[in-house]
Amino acid sequence: MQFIQERLNYLFKSTKGLILLAIAMIGLETALFGMLSGPMADFGIRDIVVKLFNMDLVQAEREGRIIILYHSIAMAVVAIEVYMVTGLLKMKELYKVTSRILVTIGYLMAMIFGMGFAYWGHLWPLHGLYIAGLTLIFFAGLFLAIGLWPWNKAVYQSDKTYSRTKNGVDIERLAFFATAVTTLISAYFGAIPGSYFGNGFEVFLAENIIRYPEKTTMEYSIIGHLHIMLALIAIMLTLIIGRWMDFKGVLHKIAMPLMILGTVVLNLGVWGVVTPLEPVAHMIIYVGATPSMLAALMLVIFGWNKLIRTGISGIERPTAWQKFKALGRDPLKFGPLWQMVFMNFTVSGIGIMMAVKLDEIFRLWPAREERIELTGHWHILSAIIATIILLYYGDMIGLKGRVRRWYGWAIIILSDLAFASMTIFEMKRLFISEAEQQPLVNTVMLLADFGLGMLLVILAMVMIWRLLDLFKKKGRWTVEVDQDDLAMKVEL
């Protein structure tokens, strides 16, 4: 009994245990439900999985299933961010513990009961429990936001190398706070129309109505919600990575106000879609996105500069090659920042190009092509977020030496191979006709599946290793269980 109690204590009470559990749950869900679509359906694996697990996949309910699937994965990611924020920033124990308890119960309920409802017949009490799970996550966010309150003198920033006001208010903390609060408000933009459309399961996917010239307020709200929530998850993760890297100095002082400005304006733009501001909402969103992306760029410059300086310390006159090698010496530190840069090619760049050339190019193609481009680029953004978390997690659990390098570079190379392939797939109509596309499609799908598949294999290996570790009396978990502060490293 004590054996189980100690392990549960680790998994549900320690920062690193909670993160491990959430990653494992996402990994399991992705592996299982990823077998239901795309090439897995082509190969006939979907049929086997459906029969093996006795799933009930009603054709008319596909869109609803997918929405619940997206939400259940996203909630686990939100939970990971809550654990990271509460592990990195000072806050009262009450808010830290409460937000963690609520978000953990919430995402597990949303995942287990939501997926049960969506894929194994419509047992409505499960839907109720799924909604209850989402609600708990909202309340976790409330406690987190209160805990992050930046005008509490106990959390003022005394170190002048960080972004702060004259009287000491921590601007970085304010950025965390602004992101948390706007996330809570933006959740309503999904919750309200979700209640409306979900009543009777009459749901739709936003990408399917994108060309309708007239959309209802509820429909606009859904479109705004899905865009902003992913953006906010990405912004929060950027702040987390900044704290992990100990982002400070002049760039920090410029970046943090920009991040706050960007986050607020971005949100105002999205909220504007349900107001008379709708015609200019996109312009407001662009205006908001720019400072946020500039702030992220400053983090990248700071982080890479720091990696280079650390890597060449001791070398009197480092050459450019030595600096370059120093930059990539630690893939777990280099990777998250590189993924942010790579995102510009596969997500932001594509999005901007689509917006600029929408009527000239993209809307001359059928709506189904536009759907591929839209869903492709936000799937890539979601996956980039996941890889950044995995890279940070690798550092968090103290991977060292060759394992650290292989784990880090494998995540970076495999994921970028997949993302680049998917980007070519999305944009293929720019350079190849429908009749001649099959060899190209085969190749990019193969590379994308290989990249993502191998990524899941690596994740599975890490998870199995961590599972086996849990059976050891003096395993790594026994050290991690007391490491509530994420700045602490495992030394084994």
Added chain:
Amino acid sequence: MRPARCYLILAIIILTACTSVDLEAPIPIYDPGVDPESWVVIPAGEFLTGQHNDSKLIDYDYEIMVTDVTVAQYLDFLNVALADGTLKVSADSVVGFYPGDEFQGVKHEIEITAADYIFIPLNDPASRFTFDGTKFTVKQGYENHPMTNVSWFGAWGYCGYNSNRLPTELEWEKAARGTSDSRPFPWGEEIARNNANFYSSRDPFEDMSSFGSRTSPVGFYNGQVYDGYQTLDSASPYGLYDMTGNVWQWTGNVYEGQHYRYMRGGSKDTYDMDLRIWVRNNATPTYFSPGVGFRCARGGE
């Protein structure tokens, strides 16, 4: 494995993307025995429409073609209409007159004025015909395949030339679904690979390692066995074939505030989810593709 070997393997894989596609590869020739000239009457009455089964009434009888318009049928039209001056060759396409649509100036809306518009392209390698400057001829084996690479104007023009019209979306949906239930596919609740021609459905016309999916003859999925390939009888409740899969089908609605034209039914190039009856696709009316065709309707105006 050494990095150099990894790069070599990757380079070889990427090079396979540059393989050229033989669009003239021989195609199996089958006669499903379904008459492309046949029509059925869809009687007036209520039916369930859309994903969420809203009850709708179509208060008139109308007729609709049992199959998509075939390449042979369309080329007959082209030859006659070119000869009588209804259509003309302009640059690398066949064009015909369209009287234009009311323009609302809505965001993203493009004005469709009264003018000549493309019906079909002449030099697209994916087209299933040849043109010697005066006469169109079907490429061998494609006579009974659905006409593709035809724009919405080309579909509208064909139906109109024969005093018919394109079906509205609602008419199309009723003809595909019938009135007795809320089935997602014309033949019932579930889809198997031999119900219809869709992406990677492993029919005799596809080769996913080279040219990918190709059209199948109209009425192919009628329960017959073709050289050992067993099809399921996939007619709609009214006896229509290929209502889903094979080619997207242009429909006739011109909606206020948008220039897009809507298509139904999914195609040889889409996953099975797009073959669900309520799924819509749309494109500009000048768009043409080897995966888009049409059928006509008449009556009820």
